[in-house]
Every structure is written in structure tokens, then in C-alpha cells.
Amino acid sequence: MSADALDRQIAIPKESLLETARRLASEGFDNLHCITAVDKNESIELIYILYSINKHACVTLKTQLALDDLAIESLANIWKSADWLEREVYDLFGVKFLNHPNLKRILNPDDWDVHPLRKDFSRPDLIKKPKY
Amino acid sequence: MVSILTFIIMIAVGAAVLGFIAVSAMFLIWWERKVSAHIQTRYGPMRVGWHGVLQSVADVIKLLLKENIVPEDVDKPIWWLAPFFAVVPSVMVFVCIPFGNLFGIDLIARDLNIGILYIMALTSISVLGIFMAGWGSNNKYSLLGGMRSAAQIVSYEVPMIISMVTAVMFAGTLSMQKIVEAQRGMWFIFQPNMAVAFLIFVISATAEINRTPFDIPEAESELVAGFHTEYSGMKFAMFFLGEYTNLFIVSALAATLFLGGWQGPFLPPVLWFLIKTYGIITVLMWVRWTFPRVRVDQLMGFAWKVLTPIAFANLAVAGWILLK
Amino acid sequence: MTWSSVETIKENIHTEEFWVNMGPQHPSTHGVLYLEVKLSGETVVDLITHIGYLHRGIEKIAENRTYTQFIPFTDRLDYIAAMGNNLGYVLAVEKLMKMEVSDRAKYIRVIIAELQRVASHLVGITTFAQDLGAFATPLFYGFREREKIVELFDDICGNRLTYNYMRIGGLQFDLPKGADEKIKNIIKYMRPKIDDLESLFSSNAIFTARTKGVGALSKEKAVNYSVTGPNLRASGVKWDLRRDEPYLCYDKFDFDIPTGVNGDSWDRYKVRIEEMRQSLRIVEQAIGGLPEGDPTIKVGRIIKPEAGESYMRTEAPRGELGFYIVSDGSAYPYRMKIRSPSFSNLAVLSELAKGIKVADVVCVLGSLDIVMGDIDR
Amino acid sequence: MAVAEKIPASGLIEKFPGGGIVLTTGESVLKWGKASSLWPLTFGLACCAIEMISTGAPRFDIDRFGAGVFRASPRQCDVMIVAGTICVKMGDCMKRLYAQMPEPKYVIAMGNCAVSGGIFYHDTYSVVKGTEALGIPVDVYIPGCPPRPENLLFGIIKLQEKILKESALCGRKERRVR
């Protein structure tokens, strides 16, 4: 089995994300593979999975965002793929990405004000599957 | 007395022509569906009549029953007139198409001595219908389709007319009937430079009647349905009718100008004419169901950089052969 | 009229750029994609991609389904290559549980995944041809050929499109009797058909003129946009997870990784044609060396992985499909992120579309081979 | 006439002796025309769209029923085959497409998603619970996930039966829409 991105995790504070990202980019991590978030109830964890196609290496950045301050620097200027991935995270979790070129909802209708993948999300028309 | 008789004959001929056009268009639609189906190794319409021969009848009945939607923002007079402009010129062309003769009567409504000129003039009008539809629909897709169509037909008219002129030069007449008779000894297509003219004619005619690979005015994958996006019911059917009548006309013209028209051994002339015409139509269908569509700039480039120069060179060669 | 007066007329003519909406219902947007295209005449000035018209909230559903119950949902992500999604998901869960499956199960998974790749590329290429205006015939040829594979899958797992065949820890069934013979026949049948398709397109002057040089994506851009799969390889990057991070038993097979040079629509098409041949090669080797054993598992027990996380990416037909699963130790995943290949592949469209003709937008979109279910999830 | 036997509605003539024959024949021909020429809208939403194309493809060939002319413009089609999951964002578009179709128009809900939301009924926030929830009347429901192509053909036969039962001239009127 090959290298697993999750085996090399770097936990960083949110202030130093941009700086770390720039350094990793200059070290040859040319592919921002995936950005996602996990709602940990008291905080939201952002996960950036980076690959380097030339060097065949991978690394995962993790950063915690407090629920009352969901804003972080955007990486869209370093990796173009971050553009849509960040919009998706914004749409589903409500994390605001600063200096993002076009931070709008991507999957859900523009006029929604809820973020569906939060654990506290609910809608009146949502029917829960009965559990047995 | 004589004038009444002429009038009756006129009406009869008109009815015969219109009837033929309607039946022929319906047959062609069915035929196209069958040809395309068999190219795709399936059957096509099967459930109405023998191998679905009545399919087009059902389609026409259905289109007659359909609601006629008039979008609010259309430019009404233009929008209403467009289908007629698409159909009427192609019907009028039938006046001087020589179908051969039956029991000693020449099956041609009127053998005009400027037959070819008349046909050229009328076929150019049908683009007006398409352009009117595109403009009047007040729909961006339609507008793009109409614009493309105008540009396309203006370009392809040139090589088409030049290749027709080549045939006219060899025949030495503009009358359709006489052109056929001029091919009594040998069909024009068996002369090398006429074969080139025939190819140019067929290619530019395909473009003229908006069939694949030159169907950019109605390009389904780009413009939804092109110039007739907003038309429904019978108006849409009229565009369909016009399209298939045009298909018949260009094939008939190709048969008349290059393949010896109704001439041929053993079989009656009418049959020869229909065999040749439907043969060309089938080839055009075969081409349609094989090729992708060219892009609009490539289409123009092909007309002006390839077809037109070759057509002119061919014309010059034809002149040289005649003078020799 | 002098030349200068023509110039003044040109200056005085008022031209206007206008917006055209393509979609959400449009014949060539492969489903429900909505493109806003700003046109100047026929040339694209700007293109905005709107997605989400098929957003079904599968990631939310995942949090309310057990691990086994979620398998049917993976079928509905990339519905043209459902087996690929099945495989990616079960591999991710197996990685989370640190589970190994039997050799036979691995081989069968490879066979199925590669046949699915052939079926998917057949659809991809032929819908691309349909977008170029080759009306229905190539599309129907593609579906006719695909039907053979679909019927095999119907035989193996009982459904034509949503297979639900892979299981966590193995497979639902072993191959039915006579399946290996059928697979061999499919390989025999498919090879000349791929050649036929190629001679229908590759040598065709119109097709070449429409695709060569259209929508060229450079190596750097492709990597920067995180484009994956055949689209990445078409740009000249020799990157294939089956070779570079082998999962299952791909390291035992001998196959080439086709790459393109310019990254234009032509290369993307060509890479797919070549990949189908390579996939058939893999299937041939795998069916030849199919080990004995029992690929099925005893199912029905509740799967409860330990708390933890796993990220597994596989080479699905459209690119790298990643499943990121966070488990909290219960029977339900705490969070599941599906990193779908088409999502990143589509993001590059607005970049590629600038300055080309409107007919080429359709061409580029078709050559990217997207599936809306995969993008919107 | 051999052809007349193939016209499905011709059997009705026998039921009306005497003067009714002409009228009934005329009407049944109209109905037959409507039923034998159902042009669907090119409207694939999700998974079922692939099966819809498969139905059009050589193996099953929907064109045998005269329903193979997939029109991209809603103005020119008769039946909307709702093939796939309808999402909240798509709902308005679908209503509009339905309004753009000329009468008489029919709707086939293909697949459980279009019938009721199906597999995406529970726990999801962005799926409309079926075509009817949008206020679009459905003529034939075809359950399945996705239905086999044969099943779609069966649904089309059912729709043809329904058309042959209703009045031939329903929905014939002129209407102005935007």
C-alpha cells in the first residue's frame, strides 16, 4: 500500500494557514486535492489534502475554527482548485474564506441561509428516516 | 372555352404537385427514420402499418392537433410569415422540375426557357424564411441559428451556382427539359470535370438545405433547435415540410443536371427519375447519420477556400474543353 | 467607397455582447448543468458555470445510514460508472477497518471495475461525438456496445445500472456460472468494435478539425486545477493511481498508461480510446489468473469501525474518486466527504472556454466527460 | 385493408352502429395519430436518463413506438419523461418547461425519484418529493430504481392506452405564453 495522506498530518493554527500553504506550494505540492470540513460540534475542522505529483508525496493540513469565528484565508490564489472546493465548504458549512474571488453558494440555492452539513441543521420539510 | 380548360389543367397540375410534395415529404421522413434506424442496427418505426409506413401520417395528425403557442415577445408578422417563406419557394421550384414523360405527356408544369435561373432565384428565397424565423422568434438561440443560416447560404450559393453553370455550358441551354435531352448520349457525370462539378453541387446543396455535416443553423447540441426553437404544432411541421421538400429538390436537380434526369434504359422515365432522386437522397441520409457537424468558421473556410476555387477552376476547364 | 470610410463605418457600427443561457435543460449539458455564456457574435467572452441542479445531499444522507446501507447510494453518484463508486466506497471503509479481502474478491473487483471503465468511456466518447453533432449514430453504437457489459453486470448482480455489488469485506455474490466465458467473449467482441469507433472518429477529417487544438489544457494548469483521470493524462502527466498508488492487485498486471501531448479535446478523446484497450488487457490478464476461493462475505452483521478517519482515493473512470470517512465508533459514519472527479474537472471549463466559439464550448464540455450526479452529489 | 387492422382504435367502430361510424372513425384516427407519435423532451435529470437513452438505443429502440424523436425544444414535444431526481433548484425550471410545452401534453414519471423522491425521500434537504409535489400532473408512473428499458416501453404503451381512451380534441386551443 502506498503513502496515505492522513499519515502525514500537520495541525496548524488558522492564522498560519496561508503561510504554510505558500511554503508547501514552493516545495512542490502542486495539487490541492481536496478541501473538506467536519463539524465537531464545538468547532469546525478544516482538512486540506495536498499531493505532489512530481515528488509523489502527500500531506494533510488540519485547522480548527471556532464556531463564532468561521473565517479563514482562501487558498484560491495558490491553487485554482481551491476556488470551487472552498465554495462548497462555504455552502455546506458556512465557513467564510477571506479574499476568495467569488464566494457564493455553489450547490444550494443562493437564497438559503442554512448550512446543511452542520450537525444542528434542520429544515421543516426534512423527513427523518425511521430507525428500527 | 380554351381558357377554362387551361384553368382546369392548371388546377389539376397544381393539385398534383402539392399532393406529390406532401406525400413525398411524408415518405422521406419515414424513409429517413428507417435508414437511420438500420444504420444504427435497430428497426425504427414498427408499430403503425407495415414497418411503420403510417408513422408520418400519425406525426402529421398529431402536429395538427397540437396547440399553437405564440410567445408574447415575438415579432408577430415576421414570426407568422416565416414558415410560409420556408415552404412556398420550394413548392414553386417544382414548376420546372422535369419528371419525365408518361403516355407521351411531358411531366413538367412549365418548361421555362430560363428554368435554371428561376430555380436558382427561388432556392435563395427560402433562406429568408429561416432568417425571419430566427429574427422574429426573439430568442437568442433562434437568432444565432438565423444568422448562421444567412451566412452559410450566402457562401454556398456561389460554388453551387458555378457548378450548375458548368452543366449549363455543356448543355448550351437554360431549360431543364433541354438539359436532360442534351444528356441523351452520355450523362454528364461520366465526364471527369462534370463529376467534380457534381460533387461540388452535392456538397454545397447539402449546406444549402442545412443537413449534417452543415446543419449549423439548427445545431441541436448547441442551439437546442436553432431557428425553429419557438415554433410548435403546424408551423413547426411547415418547416419540416420545407426541409424535406428542399431535400427532394436538390436531389432532383442533381439528378437532372448531372445524372441524365429521367433518361435511362428499359424502365419508364418517371421511374428512372425517381430512382435517381431517391438514390441521391439516400446517400445524403447516409452521410447525415455518419458525420459530425463542422464549426461555423470551418464551414465558411471550406466554402471559400476549397469549394469556390475548385468550382472556378472546374468552370475554366469546362470552358477550355468546349472551345477545344 | 474608400478604405478609410469603411473604417469609419466599422467604428460607428454598434455591437453588443449578450448572455446566452445553456441549460439546465439543454441537450448537450449532460444532465442538468447550467452555463451562462457571454457571447460576442459566436465567440465566448465569459462563461459562468452554475451547478447544484442535482444536489441530493448524499453526504448528509451518509450520516444517517449505516455503512452497509450507504452502498446503494454510491451507485447513484456517478451513475455511468456505478461499480467504480461502489469500489471506492468499500475500499475506504475497508481501509478504515484495516480489513483485507480475499484474493478472488480482489481479482473480481478488478475485472468489474475495468469493464465498468470500458462501459463508461464508451458512453463518454460517444456522447462527446453526439455533442459534436454526429447525431445519434455514434451514441447508439456506444450504447449498443455498452449493453453487452451492462447485460453481463445484470447477470452478475441483478440490475442494469445501480449494481450494489461490492460489499465491505468482499462481494455480494461470486461470479455466476459461465461468467468467465462471457467476459472472454466480451473482450473478443469489444476489440474490433473499439477499432470501428476509432475509424468512425479518429481518421474523420471533420472530427479532427473540430477537436484538435480546441480547449487545450496545459500540464501546470491541469495539476493546479486538480484535474484528474483521463483529462489529466491527456495533458501529458503520466499519473495513474492504478500504477502510482496501486490498490487491490493492480500491481500484478501489465498495462500502459496512455498520455496525450497538448491536452486538447482530441487528446482527451484519444486517451479514453486507448484506456479502453488497456482496460481490456487488464481484464484479460485478470480473468486468466482468477484464483479460487470464496469472495463473498457473511453479511448482515452491523459494521462498527473504530473511531478514526480514512481517506481512500481510487482511479474511477472519470478520475480520482476520494472518500473521506470520519468514524466516531458508532454504526453510522460521523462525516463522509466524497471528493468526486467530475467536480474538479468541471471547474476548469470556464478557464478553457474563454475566447473559443460557442460550438467549441460544447466540444470541450463533452471531452471533459462529466456526470452531473458525480458533481452535485 | 390490412393497414386498418393495425390501427388500434379501429375496433371502436364496431361498437357504434349506423350514423356514428364516420364520426367515430374520424375521432379514432385522430386519437391514433396522437397515441402513435409521442415525441419526448430531451430531459434527463439523473440516473434514469441513462436508462432512457438505453431505451432509445438499438437494443430496445423506443422509435418502434414512434416515440424516438427526442426534441430538445419543449415547444415541439408531447411527453415529458421525468427521468431522475428532482432537486429544489431544478423544480422551478421543470415547472417552466412544463408550461412551455404545447397542449395536449403528457408526463411520465420514470423511476422512484420522480414518483415520490424514492431513495432520496428521507434525510435529504434538497430533493423534491416527486413530480406531483411540483404541481405537475403525472399520467403514468413507472416505479423502479431505475426501471428497465422494457418497463419504460411498457409505460409508453400504457400512456398510449390512456390517450386512446380520452377525447381526441382535448387541449386544442390557442394560448399565449411568455
Next chain:
Amino acid sequence: MIKYFINIVAGAISLMKGLFVTFKNLFSKAVTVQYPTQKLQMTERYRGLVDLRIEKCIKCYMCVKICPTACLALAHKETAEKKKEFVYFKYNMELCCFCGLCDQVCPTQAIYLNQIYEIAVYGRDKLRDIDLLNTEKYGEWAHPTVK
């Protein structure tokens, strides 16, 4: 200039190749199954509608628990002799995704997916709350009358 003509000729030849492929297919046999008159044999593993062998069911609720869409509803009561008896066993075809998990999980092969595949209805109520205990529940679909 020579290149110009070579291009044209090469283009024409390439188009001929494409025409040849379609020509070959034009005269090959159609692959169509003419559905209402010819029917395909469903495979052994085909997943049709959910069906029940009533006598085999031990009311273990495994199928109800595993169902991803909650389309099965089962209730039972215990008789005096400690025997389990059905109160109802309902199947909601509208929600079913025909995934076959219930079939696979059933310890006694009581619940299974049958071979019926021709189902089309004018009203939705026929699809809801199908009583699995009724042996005639799929009567008209099991033998559809298609001309």
C-alpha cells in the same frame, strides 16, 4: 499548393472510412429486442419487486433494519402458544431502491426479489402500502397484457 490538394484528398478518404463503418452496420442484423412481442429472459439474480414466502418468515426484522429507504414495515404479535404472528407486513414500492439488501440479509430466504419488471400505473396509491401477506398482490403485473 500540392499540400492543399493532398489535404483535400486525405480528408475525403478519411470521410470514406467513416461512411464504410456505417455502411457495414446498415446491412448487419438489427440487435433490437422487439419488446412487447419478444421479451428478454430475466437473469436468475434479477432484482424485481420485493416478495415474501410467508411461511418461511421468522419475523426477525433484519430486512426492516437493513432497508436503506425504510420501505418495509413489519409488526407482529405473540400468540398464546408463544408463536409469532403477523399483524402487518407492508411494502412501499415508491421508496424502494431495489438494492436487494433485504434479500441478502434474510436468514431464511423468506423475503426475496422476484422477476417482475413491467410495472406502470396511472395512480400512485397502487404503489403504496402493498400488503406482502397477500399472495395476489402483484396479480396484474405478473402477467401484463401487452398487445
